Amino acid sequence: MPREGQMTQPTTTPEGLLSRRVLLAAAATLGLSACAGEPISPGQTTPSGSAAPSPADTQPAETSTPSAETPAETDTPSPTPTRASDPSWDADSRYVLVNKRNPLEPANYEPDDLRVLDLRGVYETPQMMRAEAAEACEDLFAAAAAEGLALAVSTAYRGFEHQRSLYETRYAERGQQATDESTARPGYSEHQTGLAVDLASIENPECQLGQCFGETPEGMWVAEHAHEFGFIIRYPDGAEAQEITGYFYEPWHLRYLGVETATEVVQAGVTLEEYWEQPPAPDYEHDYATDPHLHS
Numbered sequence: 684m685p686r687e688g689q690m691t692q693p694t695t696t697p698e699g700l701l702s703r704r705v706l707l708a709a710a711a712t713l714g715l716s717a718c719a720g721e722p723i724s725p726g727q728t729t730p731s732g733s734a735a736p737s738p739a740d741t742q743p744a745e746t747s748t749p750s751a752e753t754p755a756e757t758d759t760p761s762p763t764p765t766r767a768s769d770p771s772w773d774a775d776s777r778y779v780l781v782n783k784r785n786p787l788e789p790a791n792y793e794p795d796d797l798r799v800l801d802l803r804g805v806y807e808t809p810q811m812m813r814a815e816a817a818e819a820c821e822d823l824f825a826a827a828a829a830e831g832l833a834l835a836v837s838t839a840y841r842g843f844e845h846q847r848s849l850y851e852t853r854y855a856e857r858g859q860q861a862t863d864e865s866t867a868r869p870g871y872s873e874h875q876t877g878l879a880v881d882l883a884s885i886e887n888p889e890c891q892l893g894q895c896f897g898e899t900p901e902g903m904w905v906a907e908h909a910h911e912f913g914f915i916i917r918y919p920d921g922a923e924a925q926e927i928t929g930y931f932y933e934p935w936h937l938r939y940l941g942v943e944t945a946t947e948v949v950q951a952g953v954t955l956e957e958y959w960e961q962p963p964a965p966d967y968e969h970d971y972a973t974d975p976h977l978h979s
């Protein structure tokens with residue numbers, strides 16, 4: 684029973700992004716695809732009391748201008764790096780972090796404010812997203828259309844059972860390792876949050892769910908403007924990024940975060956894990972069959 688209101692909770696103070704590591708390794712990596720299924724396993728990392736963005740402390744309105752540094756107030760905690768948001772482990776939060784180390788809680792979480800996207804789809808099946816993300820996605824499509832670009836929705840929300848069916852079908856065919864590289868386990872897919880969407884170029888159907896989507900006019904436009912609508916390309920290009928997100932470059936997979944956070948992530952040029960100062964999630968911690976989060 685998710686509450687819509689919980690989707691909006693930007694806390695923050697712009698100011699500076701923390702680690703602005705620019706990771707842009709060029710590497711056409713092959714590997715894991717989050718779209719067919721996302722990541723997995725266990726040991727959920729708890730938000731280590733997530734560093735709360737302390738509102739910029741009131742600047743000392745003191746008039747004294749000592750040539751020396753004003754002694755830091757002893758009761759003033761050193762200002763935490765400010766950023767538009769902190770990661771959340773609440774499945775209903777727009778800031779929920781889902782990756783191979785952080786499954787949704789509960790694993791069969793289902794948003795309660797999903798709605799059908801009023802957009803052209805690749806498939807007949809209506810595609811859904813949570814209300815706020817759906818509106819942002821429609822705005823993004825409208826802006827792209829105004830530029831003469833034709834986008835289509837491949838897949839947006841995928842529920843737990845749908846993901847399980849996808850995962851287990853492939854698992855039976857190829858085994859765990861190969862499946863984990865291409866399909867997220869149920870409960871570990873960003874698509875299950877209702878905040879992710881896979882896009883396609885109508886003019887370039889051969890690039891659907893392919894890295895060449897990033898080279899189509901639509902893909903290039905999305906890379907440049909998605910953050911203006913609150914989305915980021917969740918799985919950036921490069922071997923380094925892949926080691927952190929657990930997935931290879933997916934120029935078509937967008938994750939909704941809201942404009943402020945998405946813009947900061949893009950400006951910092953880092954993965955979402957790095958932006959939120961979370962550990963890399965290259966792999967699941969447990970085998971699928973014994974994942975305590977899925978089989979309790």
Ligand SMILES: [Zn+2]
Nearest residue numbers: 717718881936
């Ligand atoms: Zn996807």
